[in-house]
Amino acid sequence: MTREENDELTQVGPRTPGGELLRRYWHPIAVAAELTPERPKKRVRLLGEDLVIYRDPDGGYGLVAEQCLHRGASLYYGFLEDGGIRCPYHGWLYDKTGRCLEQPFEPAQSILRHTILLRAYPVEKVRGLLFAYLGPLPTPIIPPWDVIARGDGTRRIEIHPVLTCNWLQMQETNLDPTHNTFLHNKTAYVLGLRPDWTFRPISLEFEVIEWGVIKRRAFGGDNGYREEGHPAIFPNVLRHSSGWGPIDLHFRVPIDDTHTQTFWLGFDPSPDGSLLEESEDPPSTYIELKDEEGNFHMRSFPSQDSMAWETQGPVRDRSVEHLGAADKGVALWRQLLKENIEKVKRGEDPIGVIRDPDKYRIISFSASK
Ligand code: FES
Ligand SMILES: [Fe+2]
Missing domain, CATH: 3.90.380 (Naphthalene 1,2-dioxygenase Alpha Subunit; Chain A, domain 1)
Known part of the structure; x- marks a missing residue:
């Protein structure tokens, strides 16, 4: 194996070949019970990206890039309110899809907030684990192992x-x-x-x-x-x-x-x-x-x-x-x-990616119980 081949198999960041492959799968990144009403946010790093996962007051989960798009303060210190996470520095508010809903000090007619999109990813809670998917939409399903x-x-x-x-x-x-x-x-x-x-x-x-x-x-x-x-x-x-x-x-x-x-x-x-x-x-x-x-x-x-x-x-x-x-x-x-x-x-799905939720009800492995 050459160094270049080794890099291709081991690199996990965005726009690397290995990273793009890993972005076709869901990965557990935290235990849901760690996010409580008292401590609803956690910093996580996945596939080379610094992120904040949070549980909002209505019980849903969000996962967004840690750094605010304005001037880069950490959203880990943000406020969970008004349908999203609000930056602690100047109050820009983002929803779970990364759209910026408010910029409190910009003129009302400003289009600035419509021109930006924070990186944000889907989260699913399964059996007490929070799984994240960092790849292109639509998401595949979490395989029913x-x-x-x-x-x-x-x-x-x-x-x-x-x-x-x-x-x-x-x-x-x-x-x-x-x-x-x-x-x-x-x-x-x-x-x-x-x-x-x-x-x-x-x-x-x-x-x-x-x-x-x-x-x-x-x-x-x-x-x-x-x-x-x-x-x-x-x-x-x-x-x-x-x-x-x-x-x-x-x-x-x-x-x-x-x-x-x-x-x-x-x-x-x-x-x-x-x-x-x-x-x-x-x-x-x-x-x-x-x-x-x-x-x-x-x-x-x-x-x-x-x-x-x-x-x-x-x-x-x-x-x-x-x-x-x-x-x-x-x-x-x-x-x-x-x-x-x-x-x-080539733009194809790699093995093990399931898109049809009705295709498998349960995936077992016959010989080893
Ligand atoms: S750095 Fe986030 S609102 Fe200014
Ligand atoms: Fe072992």
Whole structure:
């Protein structure tokens, strides 16, 4: 891979090829319960853009560029009133679509406010998470993944700390089943957390499906078997299922080229398949990855994975790496990214973009529950 190709796959900002691809998908950017009547605004950064998300007094959500178009003060300090957010500096008022409704010190007949449009993006609350869409309109739908759509269980949210690394380093792990043996199993064994570690797959298969890639691993020995791995959902999600029932979506949300935050949405099925009532805002947990000295504590999967992601550097230079046969899933994902970047350049939808809300009621993955 050349440096230029690496840039194309990893850059997330506006008008970059990778950024344009990522702008065809919804991304979770905050937990709805964080926005309360007392603290209704939050600064967020997504795909290299500084934004303010807010909950207005009637319960709707807005997401706008942080800097006012007048002279650039932060709308984070603004007032939520009169149908929008009002700049704290000179009072320009913007609605949720970015139109400027008032400029208190301009002449009544001025056309200035009609000539400007603040960047503003749609927000949707789904299962307690606020999703944003920064791409061209009309918006696609948020795919009804089973974790989101199923009614026979309850949900939970995990918020992981922002890591100083590019999103693709994180997603590539999802196409890399061999990392389990050392990064997870041996690490846990050395820490006394498990009795053995040498269990390793003897072969790896990857199949491209409508939503991304399904992995399969075969294990040898007397009790050899073949196992369906966790699907990687294009472009930046992992669907992780545990044998006993829980299913999690791990969203690797690109904040900018060198920062990424993971949000988990977990689903715990009811034991008997019954439909359960649950709160509109599932319980959320903030995860610690490091010890008090600032080192990864390595005692959990997320801490171990995050060590591997962050220590590759802010943006891994893939022009100097050495891929082997065991990296074929990683190579496949990069190929998918390139193909879909080209689709977006041609004006087509990349894979996984759904526009017809009636097409899928629920999206499951057959083999791995
Ligand atoms: S800087 Fe926002 S109104 Fe002047
Ligand atoms: Fe892992």
